[in-house]
Amino acid sequence: ETCLTTNLTAIADAEGCVENNWLHQSETTEWLMTPAADNTTDFFTINASGNLELQNANKTYLARPVIYLNPNLDVIGGSGNIGNPYILK
Numbered sequence: 001e002t003c004l005t006t007n008l009t010a011i012a013d014a015e016g017c018v019e020n021n022w023l024h025q026s027e028t029t030e031w032l033m034t035p036a037a038d039n040t041t042d043f044f045t046i047n048a049s050g051n052l053e054l055q056n057a058n059k060t061y062l063a064r065p066v067i068y069l070n071p072n073l074d075v076i077g078g079s080g081n082i083g084n085p086y087i088l089k
Helices: 008-013
Strands: 030-035 042-046 052-056 075-077
């Protein structure tokens, strides 16, 4: 299993995924922009372990910038770490 195929709620359990994830640079929980699909009060966060979680929007966390990628992109190279980032096509 690779970081690309790991469930985001268990990414901290996959070997090398958090250590090589240049987006996970914090010792605290950070907000993402993505809301829960089934309610208007919960949003996704990345916790200090690197896992994705749903949290109520009334909590105070750091903010995380979000980008949207074309769903037709393919990973054609790279290992996903800071020295060898994924190459997308």
